[in-house]
Amino acid sequence: PNDWSKITLNPVLWVRFPHMVLAAYLTGAFCAAATGAWYLLRGIFSAEARVMLRMGLYFAAVLLPAQLVFGHFNGDYIHRYQPAKFAAIEGRWHDEQPASEVLIGIPDEAAETNHYSISIPVLGSVIASMSLDSKEVGLTDFPAQDRPPVAIPFFTFRIMVGCWGIMLLIAWFGSYLIHKERIEHYRLLLWATFLSFPLPFIAILSGWVTAEVGRQPWVVYGVLRTADGVTPFLSTQTVMVSLAVYCVVYTFIFTFGTYYIYRLLRTGPVGSLGAPPIGAVPNRPMSVIIERRTTPTSRHVPAGE
Ligand code: HEM
Incomplete structure (x- = not known):
């Protein structure tokens, strides 16, 4: 197509974009919850920490099932339009009917098989086609030069889904304990949320x-x-140079950003939210933190007061 709207608004947008937006909100939710857990573990800013933990975990508890649904839609999309990618993610080498679902294993591209695999019969057909007996295609249906490298998508997909599972456990169990007003007695869960x-x-x-x-x-x-x-x-050289420049620039931005956020978190919700500290200047972001720490007028106002 030579129409930009057709390219940018093509049907995959409606599954990939929500998956990405949910991923971004989940990241925010977990960062807020982890900060709250960190403050509670250190016994500081407790009022704000409880709000952060509650908002973060409740929000994540709702978003995670939605992420599973959109993850499934992404899977549906690639099942239909990128079948070799789907077969690689599934670690399926040969056509199967009904297809099993490989939970874990070690794909071996040379031998076209998985070693030490654990799989569940029929589940592959259910996930791929919502059917108990559908035929699902294997990688050997595609010429070797048209197949993706198998091990990388196979493992990265499981890492993504594994992270989802751990987040779901923390968010649901944490939400339950918050609801019961018992979360502060479960230091192990506070540590898990922080980490x-x-x-x-x-x-x-x-x-x-x-x-x-x-x-x-x-x-x-x-x-x-x-x-x-x-x-x-x-040329290879040009690519290497631009890659190196990207790495240097991003390492700088990332290091500075991490340090800045860390300082902000350590300083905590101190002072007045309305007015910036005296002496803070927009072209020196660190001054916000430094001034907050040293301004004699800054005072800690706990949440809700
Ligand atoms: C059970 C849960 C999940 C399932 C079934 C799932 C499924 C998928 C699938 C099939 C893809 C590949 C899409 C493609 O090739 O076009 C994908 C990509 C992706 N997933 Fe997940 N996912 C899950 C959880 C998560 C979580 C928890 C996050 C982040 C918090 C996440 C973030 C992403 C991102 C950023 C991509 C790349 C999207 C893109 O390039 O457009 N996923 N997911």
Whole structure:
């Protein structure tokens, strides 16, 4: 197509975009909950910490089932339009009817099989086609040069779903304990919530890798190979230089961003939300934190007061 609206608003948007938006909200929810758990474990800012924990975990408890539904829609989409990617994610080498679901195993591309696999009969057909006896295609239906690397999407997909499962446990159990007003007695769960903040980030990265590695060797599935999509005048050296520049710039931004957020979290919800601290200037973001710590007028106003 040469129509931008057709390209950008193509049907996959309605499954991939909500999956990504939910992923972003989940990340926010877990970061808020983890910060609340961290404050409670340290015994500081308890009033705000309870609000963060409650809002974060309740929100995540609702978003996670929705993420499963949209994850399933993503699966449906690739089952229909990117069948080799689907077979690689499933670790399915040969056609099966009904198909089993490989929970875990080690794919071996040379031998076209999985080692040490654990699978559940029929579940593969149920997940792929909502049927008890559908035939599901295996990787060997595709010429070797049209298959993606199998191990990467196979494992990254399981990492994403594994993160989802752990987040669901924490969010549901945590929400239950908050509802019963018992969460502060379960320090193990507070620790789990605090340590869970990387999970949505890991899920996002592994989902992205699943999608991008899984569609290889195509840049436009079934139409344009990645190898044919390379800009002809680009040399390896140019690519290496631009990659190195990206790495340096992002390492700087990421390091500074992490340090800044860490300082903000350590300082905590201190002072007045309305007015910035005296002496804070927009072109020196750190001044917000430094000034907050040193301004004599800054006072801690607990949530709800
Ligand atoms: C049981 C739960 C989940 C299922 C069944 C699922 C399913 C999928 C599938 C099939 C894809 C590949 C889509 C494609 O190739 O076009 C995908 C990609 C992705 N997933 Fe998940 N997912 C789940 C949980 C999560 C969670 C918890 C997150 C993050 C918090 C997440 C974030 C992503 C992202 C960022 C992508 C890449 C999307 C893109 O490139 O457009 N997923 N997911």
